[in-house]
Amino acid sequence: MTILIYDNTWPGFLTAIFDAYERKLEQARICPQRTLQPSLLYTPINIITDNVKAKRVWLGLEKKLSRTGLQNVYHSFLSELPAIEDHLLEYIRLALTLDGAEKAYGNSTILRGTQVAKMVYREKHRMEAFVRFQLTKDGIYYGAVDPDFNVLPILISHFEKRYADQKWLIYDLRRKYGIFYDLEKVQEIELDFAKPEGGDIRSIFSEEEEIYQTLWKDYFIHVNIKERRNIKLHLRHVPKRYWKYLIEKSP
Amino acid sequence: MSERIREKLKILADAAKYDVSCSSSGSTRKNKNKGLGDTGNGICHTYTEDGRCVSLLKILLTNFCIYDCAYCVTRKSNDIKRTAFTVQEVVDLTINFYRRNYIEGLFLSSGIFKDADYTMERLVRVAKKLRSEHNFNGYIHLKSIPGASDELMKEAGLYADRLSVNIEIPTEQGLKLLAPDKDRKDMIQPMNFLKNEIILRESENKTFRNAPLFAPAGQSSQMIIGAAQESDKDIMFTANSLYKNFNLKRVYYSGYVPVSNDNRLPGLNTSVPRIRENRLYQTDWLMRFYGFQVKEIVNQEHPNLDLDIDPKLSWALRNVQQFPIDINRADLHLILRVPGIGIQSARKIVDARRFQRLNWEHLKKLGVALNRAKYFIICNSRNYERRDLSGSQIKQYILSGAQSKALSAVAIQLQLF
Numbered sequence A: 001m002t003i004l005i006y007d008n009t010w011p012g013f014l015t016a017i018f019d020a021y022e023r024k025l026e027q028a029r030i031c032p033q034r035t036l037q038p039s040l041l042y043t044p045i046n047i048i049t050d051n052v053k054a055k056r057v058w059l060g061l062e063k064k065l066s067r068t069g070l071q072n073v074y075h076s077f078l079s080e081l082p083a084i085e086d087h088l089l090e091y092i093r094l095a096l097t098l099d100g101a102e103k104a105y106g107n108s109t110i111l112r113g114t115q116v117a118k119m120v121y122r123e124k125h126r127m128e129a130f131v132r133f134q135l136t137k138d139g140i141y142y143g144a145v146d147p148d149f150n151v152l153p154i155l156i157s158h159f160e161k162r163y164a165d166q167k168w169l170i171y172d173l174r175r176k177y178g179i180f181y182d183l184e185k186v187q188e189i190e191l192d193f194a195k196p197e198g199g200d201i202r203s204i205f206s207e208e209e210e211i212y213q214t215l216w217k218d219y220f221i222h223v224n225i226k227e228r229r230n231i232k233l234h235l236r237h238v239p240k241r242y243w244k245y246l247i248e249k250s251p
Numbered sequence B: 001m002s003e004r005i006r007e008k009l010k011i012l013a014d015a016a017k018y019d020v021s022c023s024s025s026g027s028t029r030k031n032k033n034k035g036l037g038d039t040g041n042g043i044c045h046t047y048t049e050d051g052r053c054v055s056l057l058k059i060l061l062t063n064f065c066i067y068d069c070a071y072c073v074t075r076k077s078n079d080i081k082r083t084a085f086t087v088q089e090v091v092d093l094t095i096n097f098y099r100r101n102y103i104e105g106l107f108l109s110s111g112i113f114k115d116a117d118y119t120m121e122r123l124v125r126v127a128k129k130l131r132s133e134h135n136f137n138g139y140i141h142l143k144s145i146p147g148a149s150d151e152l153m154k155e156a157g158l159y160a161d162r163l164s165v166n167i168e169i170p171t172e173q174g175l176k177l178l179a180p181d182k183d184r185k186d187m188i189q190p191m192n193f194l195k196n197e198i199i200l201r202e203s204e205n206k207t208f209r210n211a212p213l214f215a216p217a218g219q220s221s222q223m224i225i226g227a228a229q230e231s232d233k234d235i236m237f238t239a240n241s242l243y244k245n246f247n248l249k250r251v252y253y254s255g256y257v258p259v260s261n262d263n264r265l266p267g268l269n270t271s272v273p274r275i276r277e278n279r280l281y282q283t284d285w286l287m288r289f290y291g292f293q294v295k296e297i298v299n300q301e302h303p304n305l306d307l308d309i310d311p312k313l314s315w316a317l318r319n320v321q322q323f324p325i326d327i328n329r330a331d332l333h334l335i336l337r338v339p340g341i342g343i344q345s346a347r348k349i350v351d352a353r354r355f356q357r358l359n360w361e362h363l364k365k366l367g368v369a370l371n372r373a374k375y376f377i378i379c380n381s382r383n384y385e386r387r388d389l390s391g392s393q394i395k396q397y398i399l400s401g402a403q404s405k406a407l408s409a410v411a412i413q414l415q416l417f
């Protein structure tokens, strides 16, 4: 069997799909460089990312899939789950053969596509909720995150619309890149920094930062109705792994 | 300086927390001229330890109040600390919380100081300042104070996304007993005024592209549950008439939290009727999204909702003769009536069955709760419930199969907030 190796990027993945079709590979696997494990069972082919090919694949999909269908493909890709590429190849094969296939939920490939996309969408939504900006001395609202999936690319439009009049930076600590808005546009950036949360908060963040954090914590405690305490429900909505971002949950 | 603000925030958040409405969705306000903020589907930025969504900075402008409503912590006769924010303080808090992504916006309510207009004028001033001085496009929910002038209501609608008047007690007698200085008419009147104003502005908006927004997220209201001795039928009939007569977007049901030893009210140590509150929300959803008429769920013979099973199941058990229905053929609106099938699953079923006939396995994967649904449907399988079971038999099977689940499901339903 052939294994197509791409450069971890979205256009790279679409190019791999293109090549799989062009080479008429009936049985192929697609694997990102990042998780590649050498194996004698597969013939490796290195895919060279080609934006023209990528675009053609996307245009092809646009003809067959609704907006939700397209979103399912892209969002599933961002999940970075093991073998998600193989799964997407199958999803795309179905979508290109059968009209409206994205709604054939009785089919397990299609259903899984929707479910993975939903998980990613949920993570996106959680980040929109849980990012906590802290104002730095140089006037940038900075928020660090560590999402389960690679959701930064799909957060841009939400934060750009909302915080149009302030500079902000959301940084993915796990994947080591961030999105930065400089009042004009959003760019991907990589930082080389000694973790800001390690240092003394007062040296990096503005003076008023501490005041508002305290006020926010006060508010969080006082809006709670003690008689109705329901920690199970609380934890379902705010799972512990997200607490590290949340000012109101930090000691 | 910040210590004084802290003190005020604690007191005025405490006093505001019994208003359960937290929605920040449904507005069409967009960021303009690269200002601050945007509205959309609404986001819960965190959840309190009681499991409720925190989406807005929900505070009172002041907890001074000239009224003495028995069920309210802010009532005049209650011996508590009183304080008030200045307009600027509320504006600063809102902006700074918003910029840090803590909140979707502001929900500002108030005790009544001096009179209705005086209070309303201040609420409006906060909203006006946020909109015009700070180009703030986040969500603003203002309480409309019963008895405030039409002029002020109109102005409020120009700055706020949502306005609300709380009906507080579901029945008129209950209100008379617990809040003798209040009059149901004073609550209905602003609702009616706003309804008409919203309709008028909407038609203007269609004609003139740049007509200003007017309360684009509409009106809502809240009822306190369990403070007066009302039945679930009383509550849901009132809710239904609010939806129908005033086009309310949402009605909230807030289980009474004992705040007083007043003998007109449940005592201080009685618990919050949480399960009941849940069942009311479920009924509300059945009315708004599942195509049920209120009187199908609660009526003369069944004035109160069952606490041990959800209202859709109760309805189905009283109407077993309408089942089973065929999942592969029945209309969407009938599928929606099957216990254990939610809106999402119902839609997926209708989509998926165009490609293949669905069996139990499929239904399970599509998220159907088969332990309840299996008594009411047939699908592409020779296995189905062949016995001619009565409603009470089915109920017994379902409850014995999922005794503990039935109760923990209550917690899940709380997500409806």
Ligand code: SF4
Pocket: B065, B066, B067, B068, B069, B072, B073, B074, B075, B076, B110, B111, B112
């Ligand atoms: S008027 Fe409002 S704030 Fe004042 S006591 Fe009555 S319910 Fe409470």
